[in-house]
Amino acid sequence: MTSTSKKGRSASTQRELSVVMPSGQGIQVKCEVKSRCGDVFDMIVAHSNLVEHFYFGLAYIDGRRKRTSSLWHKLSRHQYYLQLRKDLLEDRLSCHEETSLCLAGLALQAEYGDCMPEVYGRNYYRPDQYIPKSVMEKRALPYIRDQLLRLHISNAQMLTDESELEFLKVTKHTMFVCFYTGYEY
Numbered sequence: 001m002t003s004t005s006k007k008g009r010s011a012s013t014q015r016e017l018s019v020v021m022p023s024g025q026g027i028q029v030k031c032e033v034k035s036r037c038g039d040v041f042d043m044i045v046a047h048s049n050l051v052e053h054f055y056f057g058l059a060y061i062d063g064r065r066k067r068t069s070s071l072w073h074k075l076s077r078h079q080y081y082l083q084l085r086k087d088l089l090e091d092r093l094s095c096h097e098e099t100s101l102c103l104a105g106l107a108l109q110a111e112y113g114d115c116m117p118e119v120y121g122r123n124y125y126r127p128d129q130y131i132p133k134s135v136m137e138k139r140a141l142p143y144i145r146d147q148l149l150r151l152h153i154s155n156a157q158m159l160t161d162e163s164e165l166e167f168l169k170v171t172k173h174t175m176f177v178c179f180y181t182g183y184e185y
Contacts, residue, residue: 081164097135099174104130105151110163115152
């Protein structure tokens with residue numbers, strides 16, 4: 001859609017934006033030039049049938065500079081991390097046992113920082129708060145504790161944000177073995 005400006009030039013009233021979804025899929029969106037970020041976000045949510053859209057936000061990239069509210073992005077990412085953790089623990093999101101253990105090790109690093117058994121002792125967490133019930137039923141508690149201690153130690157030096165981001169990356173890359181159950185979308 002175009003219109004003519006006062007100087008006789010043709011001015012477009014729409015623009016095309018490229019949006020990269022968390023899955024990596026690119027979407028082209030046409031919107032009014034005067035559209036706000038919230039309007040574009042609403043169009044993407046509608047197009048994608050995204051149910052739990054409050055976990056996500058938009059970042060605007062102008063040339064090589066990325067403009068986003070870092071606080072919003074951090075909060076959104078943290079909420080998404082918490083939701084995935086909860087879904088894993090409640091067996092709404094399923095994955096291989098090894099992946100569950102790896103994710104639990106990242107969650108321990110995110111929530112406790114570097115592993116210090118000499119300070120906390122070996123029982124500084126409750127395994128059922130990090131490992132899904134389905135895995136807890138298959139393995140003996142000493143095995144789970146040993147694996148989580150090893151994995152937590154292996155994540156040393158990762159900051160909370162880095163651990164949560166790695167948790168999200170692992171879940172993203174293993175979604176072919178993870179699936180939601182019990183929901184109708």
